Amino acid sequence: MKIRFVLLLTVIFSAASIAPSFGAGERFALVIGNAKYPDAEAPLKEPINDARDVAEELKRDGFTVDIGENLTGDGMRRAFERLYGKIKPGSVVLLFFSGFGVQSNRQSYMIPIDAQIWTEADVRRDGFSLEMILGEINSRGAGVKIALIDASRRNPFERRFRSFSAGLAPIIAPNGTLVMYSAGLSSVISDNGSDHSLFVKELLKEIRTPDLMAEETLNRTRVGVTRASRQEQVPWISSSLAEDFSFVPGGAGPRPTSSPPPPPPPVIASPSPSPTPVPPQVPPPPQVAVATPIPTPTPPPPPPQAKVEIPPPLPPAKPPEGNTAIAALADDPTIKSLTAKLNDNPDDGAALYRRGQVYASKGAYELAIKDFNNSLRLNPKDVEAYNNRCWARTVIGDLQAALKDCNEALRLRPNFVDALDSRGLVNLKSGQTKNAIADFDAALKINPRLTSSLYGRGIAKKRNGSIPEGDLDINNAKAMDPNIAKEFAEYGVQ
CATH class of the missing domain: 1.25.40.10 (Tetratricopeptide repeat domain)
Incomplete structure (x- = not known):
């Protein structure tokens, strides 16, 4: 049967926990929104608007922002090189990516708009590994790395091969890294049909709240997304931050306040079964949804079937070959x-x-x-x-x-x-x-x-x-x- 692949849509937001001695000039961000993939039936509605809104907010928060829209593989490579060249010891580095993402070999890859993916090896050739990028950012001396990933959409590559895991993979990241996915590990979500994603809406609302540390900001974002989606979308967070860091410089400023979020919703069973266990390298914090396993009885080996009598076939599908x-x-x-x-x-x-x-x-x-x-x-x-x-x-x-x-x-x-x-x-x-x-x-x-x-x-x-x-x-x-x-x-x- 035809090749399946899931993959992955990924938003990556890499920022760092900042010590009081870090100045606003030491904050660097790369924001990418990829929407026009030739293999998709139509351009994605959310990534460009989300990328622009995130970029504007980060500028207000003291980040030097480089924004890219609908980047090819060469365009993304050049953007990463520009980011690497800016990093100084102790810098805060934030990477935001919105577009299609794919999980392959237990790593998550951001996909440029000109990727040609027909086998799993093509993902590693044309995609950009989140783990490798965070590792390179860390090797350049960045003090804090934060990855927020809104890339768990169904994508046009998933049906091309079937030895895949849906959604995104757990991250093995260097110390001083805060990672957030817009949905749970190996989970996918559907676009909401609007011009902005629910994840980014909640994220920006919490970033603008003063006196919040980054981990608290992302935890409140998770609660907001979970509540607004009625537990259908439960973001995933992993942190190895060793310092306090706030998106709002100084922990205060002309930002609207908001009331504390309500307690997390009760644990319920998820409608999406996922019997494949999550690899244990980076244990995620407790999530709201609980996966329902699919029964998979152990079958006898299939028969050789060298000869089978074929009755008259059903009317064949008519290919569009006029x-x-x-x-x-x-x-x-x-x-x-x-x-x-x-x-x-x-x-x-x-x-x-x-x-x-x-x-x-x-x-x-x-x-x-x-x-x-x-x-x-x-x-x-x-x-x-x-x-x-x-x-x-x-x-x-x-x-x-x-x-x-x-x-x-x-x-x-x-x-x-x-x-x-x-x-x-x-x-x-x-x-x-x-x-x-x-x-x-x-x-x-x-x-x-x-x-x-x-x-x-x-x-x-x-x-x-x-x-x-x-x-x-x-x-x-x-x-x-x-x-x-x-x-x-x-x-x-x-």
């Missing part, structure tokens, strides 16, 4: 770039495979299959190409050929979770519900958060007569991914 749609695809910037590479070198296997992924993600399945065919011609042992061709063929209803592709992928790489998931869809569409359940069980044993397998297993169980168990799987999958039912409908499964 003349108008093909012309529109040709204008896609990513496809343009890959096509240019292939014009120079038709045997560029990596470009063929990646363009096939782009075509598939945009519903141009026949074009995707052609690219996967050529990719496999160059490398007959390309397991990923077999799996993706299996998935594309499944969507258009070529089930017999799809089954052969998935079997070959699993022969080359036994227990390959993506191929198990894809073969589960083949069996589901072909009416082989017991085989589908076995494949989805095997995939979920490897990755319990694989929503496509969870939802597919629910459909298969219901078709097999286990209605309550099927409904449980379906509801759990929808809680993790509200769009999963629509996605399966596009595959021809309802």
Whole structure:
């Protein structure tokens, strides 16, 4: 099935606890708002406005602010270099990033607008690791580092590969660091449809309150966001500050006061299950929401399924491959770039495979299959190409050929979770519900958060007569991914 990725939207706010001897001139901030990602269906509404408001507030608080909007990878790299060059021993350094973020290998990455992410390795190539940036800031002598991260949005990269953890990862940061995420670890939130994020609204309100230390400011922000979202969004905080630091210089000034926040809301069960435990490197403070685990029974090994009788397939999904749609695809910037590479070198296997992924993600399945065919011609042992061709063929209803592709992928790489998931869809569409359940069980044993397998297993169980168990799987999958039912409908499964 198609590649999933979650990722991550990240807002990073890095500031430091400041001793009385630190002057206002020793406060430096880099504020970045990225909204126009070509891979997203529409520009994000919140990051630019939030970045501008944060920058203005920080200027009033004595920070020297560098603000960047819709930065490419080169633009972000130059911005970080400018920030590093300003840091002096004992400086307060604040980094704010609003845009898409992705968790990979237990690190959180900020994503520039021109990133081309199709595999997890691409995240580490094109993204900017929060841990590495905080480490570099610390090595330049900064006294206090504060990271506020509002990047836990669902992003356009998450569906491109499925060996992912949603949201952001815990941070291993140097001493003197205060980190805040706008949502809990490995959690994602939906945009509220307004021009400003709830997180930044609450953050700015508390920053403007005099006589508050930074940790108290962020704790009050957490309470405000949790209350305003009715416990659906619970920010996460980690601190290793050793000194008192206030955003408002001197702890006083012409800032409006506000009454103390009410006590934190009662602990309730979260509607979003997340059985994957949080890595223990940086234990987070107690949060309001409690995750609900997803039942993942230990399944028997899936059957070989070398030969399966395929009944007449369901009506295939119709890819947008008319003349108008093909012309529109040709204008896609990513496809343009890959096509240019292939014009120079038709045997560029990596470009063929990646363009096939782009075509598939945009519903141009026949074009995707052609690219996967050529990719496999160059490398007959390309397991990923077999799996993706299996998935594309499944969507258009070529089930017999799809089954052969998935079997070959699993022969080359036994227990390959993506191929198990894809073969589960083949069996589901072909009416082989017991085989589908076995494949989805095997995939979920490897990755319990694989929503496509969870939802597919629910459909298969219901078709097999286990209605309550099927409904449980379906509801759990929808809680993790509200769009999963629509996605399966596009595959021809309802």
